[in-house]
Amino acid sequence: MRSDQLKPTTLDLFADAEVQQPATSQQIGEQSLVLRGFALPWLERLLPALDEVLLAAPFRQMITPGGFTMSVGLSSCGTLGWTTDRTGYRYTHTDPQTAQPWPDMPTVFLELAQAAALAAGFGDFMPDSCLINRYVPGAKMSLHQDKNERDYSAPIVSVSLGLPAIFLFGGHARSDKSQRVPLFHGDIVVWGGVDRLRYHGILPLKDGQHSRLGAQRINFTFRTAG
Ligand code: MD3
Numbered sequence: 001m002r003s004d005q006l007k008p009t010t011l012d013l014f015a016d017a018e019v020q021q022p023a024t025s026q027q028i029g030e031q032s033l034v035l036r037g038f039a040l041p042w043l044e045r046l047l048p049a050l051d052e053v054l055l056a057a058p059f060r061q062m063i064t065p066g067g068f069t070m071s072v073g074l075s076s077c078g079t080l081g082w083t084t085d086r087t088g089y090r091y092t093h094t095d096p097q098t099a100q101p102w103p104d105m106p107t108v109f110l111e112l113a114q115a116a117a118l119a120a121g122f123g124d125f126m127p128d129s130c131l132i133n134r135y136v137p138g139a140k141m142s143l144h145q146d147k148n149e150r151d152y153s154a155p156i157v158s159v160s161l162g163l164p165a166i167f168l169f170g171g172h173a174r175s176d177k178s179q180r181v182p183l184f185h186g187d188i189v190v191w192g193g194v195d196r197l198r199y200h201g202i203l204p205l206k207d208g209q210h211s212r213l214g215a216q217r218i219n220f221t222f223r224t225a226g
């Protein structure tokens, strides 16, 4: 038997994951966990569903209340979508660009978010919003807190796809020192409880080409917003 016929399951996993390790988890805060490679087995269902959402609600660059254009392209699906314009940050039931309801959250999105939350110890996660962020090389997200949700008791689940990025995980004050956590294609991070209001951000995306997604990073952020 040829050596490349051994352990076909492991080889298949690595073919899609490239240099990714098999699923492992890493605690980055008291109630924050990185699930390495957790989304990889879901990709073949996830990407077509993403394409369908983006047909109805394409990525667009939004304006902050301060008048700056965000470098990250945004879309949403689910009952509520996060938006920003000159008047402020908020969740809306409709896409301001089409005045139509945001696209439904695909079943596979919800199933993946719930499976990841459960794996991190949060049962009964019921997200009503999935913000979809697109980073091209140079795009970043400055340190901020997520404070537009109605209640902070639900966790947040974040799925990283495409090019790697450095995630900044800070404290409860903007000036607290941040830890840098690299996030790779297929990684999922789950935050809850005492870590829910920590400052966080993404360093400018480095140039590169991802075999499946090209020169971009896509992040899904599942939240219970309403
Ligand atoms: C950490 N997105 O959309 S993951 C955001 O990768 C956002 O696109 C980043 O920050 C991204 O608001 C980071 C999501 C995330 C969301 C909420 C958090 C990280 C968090 C709450 C507390 C700590």
Ligand code: FE
Pocket: 144, 145, 146, 200
């Ligand atoms: Fe955030």
